[in-house]
Amino acid sequence: MxxxxxxxxxxxxxxxxxxxxxxxxxxxxxxxxxxxxxxxxxxxxxIPPIFILLGLLDVWVPRETMIRFLGEKSGAAGIIIAFFLGSAAAGPLYVAFPIAGLLLKKGSKLSNVLIFIGAWSTTKIPLLLFEASSMGWDFMITRFIVNIPGILLIAFITQKILTKNEKESIYEVASSMQ
Amino acid sequence: MFNVIIYIIAAVLLLVSFLKDRTKTKMALKKAWKSFENILPQFLSILIIIGLLLAVLDPETISGLIGHKSGWMGMVVTAVIGAITLIPGFVAFPLAAALLQSGAGIMQMAVFISTLMMVGIVTMPVEIKYFGKRATVLRNGMAFVFSFIVAVVIGVVFG
Structure with missing residues (x-):
């Protein structure tokens, strides 16, 4: 109590x-x-389906698989996968953080997880369609095109600026969370 | 509509998982509940703060604050409003479109939409819980600055 x-x-x-x-x-x-x-x-x-998917992901996807797709050496493919994962999402941004925590716990590269967060925050597909219908296609497409390098830059710069210790503690917190 | 798709995907995968391995599925649901329960206090707190914030800063008030201002000062005001409020997209886009109709500038609307989506002052406690203070401040700070770049590009394209 x-x-x-x-x-x-x-x-x-x-x-x-x-x-x-x-x-x-x-x-x-x-x-x-x-x-x-x-x-x-x-x-x-x-929230229910998102957390159920989170639980299934945690149980069924082995760490090795996650490292291969989103880990340190995942390269361009990892970036693209992170982008699509975030864009295919539904739900408010605060729901993305627990998922990001799981991705980190499973060995994803920090910059890829930040790309996932960036995509979730601003290039979600259902939201883009809605944006186009109220602001016009030109507005949506322009913003989308500018956002892609923006999301990547923010992720890479954050990854670069954080010290080794700070990154380690982020991973430690993530693995103690779930 | 999109929610329905996510529900269907979750249900199908849950069923497949259940048919393949019952204990693992049970464990998955337990973990799902645990991670939800773990973050629930923060979620509920955020929702109350948003409720209080939007009760004061309702769409009419926001229109008043944004509507008449223009230039760089107007952009800073709209950027800050976007950063601290958390309005769902299905409210924000029609609001921005209506403001545009009633005379607000396109750059102001671009910066508003950008900070609204990318910068989350209210959701910072949750973000800090997973990413720590420094990464959270870095991401939100850069997203705030970046929103102005988006606005300038929009201004050039539509100007």
Missing amino acids: KQLIRKYRIFIILIVINALVYIFSPQIGQKSLNITMDNVLYMLSV
Whole structure:
């Protein structure tokens, strides 16, 4: 019980804050509750298959396979696979992080995992189609073309700037997580 | 529609896994639950923060903040709004399109969409949990700067 409270302490504090907002401004409080409820329902509707796929991936895909496809020596193929994995995704960005954690745990190269995150954040296929329909195809395609080198650059620079120790601790955290 | 595809893929793979090896499938579901349960407190916290944020910064307020401003200052304002808010794409794109119709600049909208998607101030706690502080700040910082490059290219193409 104590552990549970510890784990959820920020969440509990935020609920208290939301309650206070509700008391002082029922209109904003009600609105934020509605938005939160909508988002919780949305999260619960997209999350189950993603985490089931995560579990299946963890159990069925051996570390060696992951290293071959996304590891240190995966080269251009690894980059392309990371890009497609991220782009084929559905769901908000915060769902991508647990998956990134598993990819790291299984021995993927850090820059490939960052490419996966980059693709998930901005070149998701369903979202691109939606973007084209509201902003026009020219806008979507231009942004998409500029985003590809951008995502790669951000991933490579991050990989370069982080020290060996920082990278090791990222992998350590990832392998202790699941 | 896309969600349905992901559900179908997950269901089919789960069934295949179950037929091949029951214990492994059980283990997979256990791991799925564990990783979900592990991150759930952060997810719930983020959703409340988003709720509070969007209750104050609703689409009308955002239009007010973005609508009249232009030039570099306008771009910085829209970039910051995009970075701190987390609006789902199916709300953000129509919003940007409507703002464009009512006179907002295309570069402002490009930087808004870019930071909205790539930079996540609210989701930083989750990102830090997996990538650590430095990598998270680096990724978000570079994505913020990069959003301006995207906007400039859009400005050149559509200008």
